[in-house]
Amino acid sequence: METKDLYKVLEVSKGASQDEIRRSYRRLARKYHPDANPGDDGAEERFKGIQQAYEVLSNPEKRREYDEGPRQFFGSGNAGQGAGRTAGGTAGGAEFQDLSDLSDLFGGFGNLGDVFGRATSTRRQTSPKGEDVTVSVKLKFAEALEGVTTRVGVPVEEACGDCGGSGAAPGTSPRTCPQCGGRGTQSRDQGLFALSTACTRCGGRGSIVETPCPRCKGAGKTRSVKQVKVRIPAGARDGMKVRIPGRGGAGRSGGPAGDLFVVTRVEEHPVFKRKGDDFVVSVPVSFVEAALGAEIEAPRPGGGTVRLKLPAGTQDGKQFKVRGAGAPRTRRSGPERGDLIVRVGVVVPKKLRRREREILEALAEERDENVRAELFRRAGS
Numbered sequence: 001m002e003t004k005d006l007y008k009v010l011e012v013s014k015g016a017s018q019d020e021i022r023r024s025y026r027r028l029a030r031k032y033h034p035d036a037n038p039g040d041d042g043a044e045e046r047f048k049g050i051q052q053a054y055e056v057l058s059n060p061e062k063r064r065e066y067d068e069g070p071r072q073f074f075g076s077g078n079a080g081q082g083a084g085r086t087a088g089g090t091a092g093g094a095e096f097q098d099l100s101d102l103s104d105l106f107g108g109f110g111n112l113g114d115v116f117g118r119a120t121s122t123r124r125q126t127s128p129k130g131e132d133v134t135v136s137v138k139l140k141f142a143e144a145l146e147g148v149t150t151r152v153g154v155p156v157e158e159a160c161g162d163c164g165g166s167g168a169a170p171g172t173s174p175r176t177c178p179q180c181g182g183r184g185t186q187s188r189d190q191g192l193f194a195l196s197t198a199c200t201r202c203g204g205r206g207s208i209v210e211t212p213c214p215r216c217k218g219a220g221k222t223r224s225v226k227q228v229k230v231r232i233p234a235g236a237r238d239g240m241k242v243r244i245p246g247r248g249g250a251g252r253s254g255g256p257a258g259d260l261f262v263v264t265r266v267e268e269h270p271v272f273k274r275k276g277d278d279f280v281v282s283v284p285v286s287f288v289e290a291a292l293g294a295e296i297e298a299p300r301p302g303g304g305t306v307r308l309k310l311p312a313g314t315q316d317g318k319q320f321k322v323r324g325a326g327a328p329r330t331r332r333s334g335p336e337r338g339d340l341i342v343r344v345g346v347v348v349p350k351k352l353r354r355r356e357r358e359i360l361e362a363l364a365e366e367r368d369e370n371v372r373a374e375l376f377r378r379a380g381s
Helices: 019-030 043-059 059-069 070-075 112-115 139-146 287-292 354-367 373-377
Strands: 133-139 148-159 185-190 193-198 221-232 243-244 258-268 273-275 278-286 294-299 303-311 318-322 339-345
Touching: 019 043, 043 059, 133 139, 133 148, 133 221, 139 148, 139 258, 221 243, 221 258, 278 294, 287 294, 287 339, 303 318, 303 339, 303 354
Parallel strands: 133 258, 278 339
Antiparallel strands: 148 221, 185 193, 243 258, 273 278, 294 303, 318 339
């Protein structure tokens, strides 16, 4: 660097304005930053040179001394005055000028404090959110179908009533952590970079409790079972989750509470089977109704019946759809309710009276049909 032209390093003319120097520096720093060129030693050296050139040319006093005689300037040690003063091991020992104006320089590489170990502002970590809690609730078929408001017992950790969640005994207060200065983080030098981790003394809270609260033993939280009212929407299916924001575990050090998730467990119905938002019901019909056709009734979920016509020659297992007679949709997309699927089951009598047998025998003789002929034909027999 001692014999290099700093203006050429920053790719500006000797008469460049401070704005031109700043813009060129920003452009080159982005281009040659080590994060943008992993494993490229040449780019890293170029980046160091760009930093040192900017340190000199952005400072009017140093720039004037450099312009008067570059060799004398470097020989006097002025070029390296920033070395050793940058916290966290800034690359090349260069010290950034007016960092607040350059906070967006490495937009793709994160905060300057993460890269160089010096933050533009001191900021405590956000207090952590409380834990999410999941409980289940048992519902009868009708409750799930129509919707219900019920209460569930939720085992949660709440802010201690004695210390207000601070963890410190009443009459005392937590004090700023002496190790991290209240930041909640500490930096470790990693050569060119600095690694920020949670403070080992305070665990990232930024404060320590010297006299713990007797009730919560310094945790700031107590465990209890809380009754929470929850509204289960109409049409709830087994295994559905209902989210209630902010009713879970208490946050730490004043952080927001977690969420409560209520999982529905719906009892099975002896007649109706759930299939998405549809219900399926099997309805028995006589072989005469199936053969001749008939108008039948089928039970409807929630009470009542629906009527439908069977065409003559209805086969066993035939399904008919009654639109809008199923479960209410919990997600309002499309129709408001699902459908009722009526599956026909043809019932064959186990015993026949003499007159019935005679009629059927006469029918068989009249039709003289072989209902299995097509099966054998397809089987190749």
